[in-house]
Amino acid sequence: MKIAVLPGDGIGTEIVAEAVKVLNTLDLKFEMETALVGGAAFDAYGHPLPEATLKLAMDSDAVLFGAVGDWKYDKLDRPLRPEQAILGLRKNMGLFANFRPAICYEQLVGASSLKPELISGLDILIIRELTGDIYFGQPRGRRIATDGHFPGAEEAFDTMRYSKPEIERIAHVAFQAARKRKAAGTEGRVTSVDKANVLETFQFWKDVVTEVGKEYPDIALDHMYVDNAAMQLVKEPKRFDVVVTGNMFGDILSDEASMLTGSIGMLPSASLNTKNQGLYEPSHGSAPDIAGKGVANPLATILSAAMMLRFSLNQPEAAQRIEAAVQKVLAQGLRTGDIWSEGTTKVGTAQMGDAVVKALA
Numbered sequence: 001m002k003i004a005v006l007p008g009d010g011i012g013t014e015i016v017a018e019a020v021k022v023l024n025t026l027d028l029k030f031e032m033e034t035a036l037v038g039g040a041a042f043d044a045y046g047h048p049l050p051e052a053t054l055k056l057a058m059d060s061d062a063v064l065f066g067a068v069g070d071w072k073y074d075k076l077d078r079p080l081r082p083e084q085a086i087l088g089l090r091k092n093m094g095l096f097a098n099f100r101p102a103i104c105y106e107q108l109v110g111a112s113s114l115k116p117e118l119i120s121g122l123d124i125l126i127i128r129e130l131t132g133d134i135y136f137g138q139p140r141g142r143r144i145a146t147d148g149h150f151p152g153a154e155e156a157f158d159t160m161r162y163s164k165p166e167i168e169r170i171a172h173v174a175f176q177a178a179r180k181r182k183a184a185g186t187e188g189r190v191t192s193v194d195k196a197n198v199l200e201t202f203q204f205w206k207d208v209v210t211e212v213g214k215e216y217p218d219i220a221l222d223h224m225y226v227d228n229a230a231m232q233l234v235k236e237p238k239r240f241d242v243v244v245t246g247n248m249f250g251d252i253l254s255d256e257a258s259m260l261t262g263s264i265g266m267l268p269s270a271s272l273n274t275k276n277q278g279l280y281e282p283s284h285g286s287a288p289d290i291a292g293k294g295v296a297n298p299l300a301t302i303l304s305a306a307m308m309l310r311f312s313l314n315q316p317e318a319a320q321r322i323e324a325a326v327q328k329v330l331a332q333g334l335r336t337g338d339i340w341s342e343g344t345t346k347v348g349t350a351q352m353g354d355a356v357v358k359a360l361a
């Protein structure tokens with residue numbers, strides 16, 4: 001089992017170190033190799049995704065990724081910015097399906113900004129298409145950009161585009177996920193989120209998802225406009241089971257869903273290709289505001305490592321052990337600052353990682 005470890009920037013290095021610590025506690029043999037990515041790679045090699053890093057990722061069964069980015073790189077031309085490394089990895093590895101579970105742990109119900117009754121027991125899965133849509137369309141303006149901006153330009157545009165096979169394969173992923181979840185006791189529903197009332201691309205999306213849905217008669221399908229979905233996620237989040245949507249809407253909705261559970265520091269994510277090779281990372285960014293202070297919550301990254309064991313490394317029992325250890329630590333009342341509340345014990349990044357290691361033992 002070969003894992004490429006790409007910590008990246010900001011809190012990336014701190015939180016990935018804790019996940020590696022947890023992985024090393026398991027009685028499993030991994031080959032782990034670390035490489036620079038993002039701003040750290042730009043500083044060392046002049047590119048956010050050096051060829052050696054990309055090769056390491058492509059040759060591994062899975063990538064454990066921290067986060068990339070810092071305000072200090074905002075002046076760079078767009079292709080050189082740290083965030084381009086993620087787009088490059090997604091594109092080159094063909095990571096088209098992004099899974100973001102939003103699960104509210106009972107112990108953290110009080111950490112959410114929503115009323116407890118709205119989120120207690122919440123367990124939804126957002127599936128975001130990751131290699132199409134406006135993020136990979138034809139941009140206008142980039143060619144004349146000099147410092148990341150377009151002095152003198154009168155307009156700029158990006159093109160939204162989806163092909164039928166791209167929509168079909170993500171729809172199949174969503175229906176199959178809903179089926180698996182249904183076997184474990186959920187409702188068995190896919191909500192496809194679009195903007196078909198305004199955008200041609202998303203009328204097409206809706207039609208194709210509807211067609212694919214006919215192959216899954218055991219799974220209910222409904223459609224929702226993205227503006228309504230954004231509202232329903234805070235009004236009545238438990239109405240959802242599996243949500244499937246395009247790249248841009250998924251980007252926004254999955255961050256919104258992450259806050260339902262209390263903190264973005266709790267949410268893992270998995271991005272998979274057709275061979276189940278995957279990139280596993282927390283849903284949050286590099287948090288430059290708290291980087292280097294030892295206060296970041298490492299649990300999203302540790303839970304991403306659990307997803308990696310389940311999806312790409314075929315070790316579901318080890319994944320479950322990690323998830324149970326995280327629950328145990330929360331039940332003990334240990335909290336990093338982002339999820340801390342009166343009556344619980346505030347701990348730092350490394351202490352939280354150590355506690356998970358101890359709970360595993």
Ligand code: NAD
Pocket residue numbers: 011015066067068069070071083086264265281283284285286287288289290295296297298300338
């Ligand atoms: P962010 O997710 O880094 O931070 C948002 C807020 O959440 C901050 O207040 C931060 O302190 C807090 N936060 C995030 N993760 C936390 C954790 N584990 N524990 C405790 N608090 C946490 O988003 P941002 O501030 O908008 O972006 C910062 C940088 O990260 C930017 O350069 C952005 O481009 C980049 N970014 C990278 C990724 C990625 O690597 N996949 C994703 C999003 C943003």
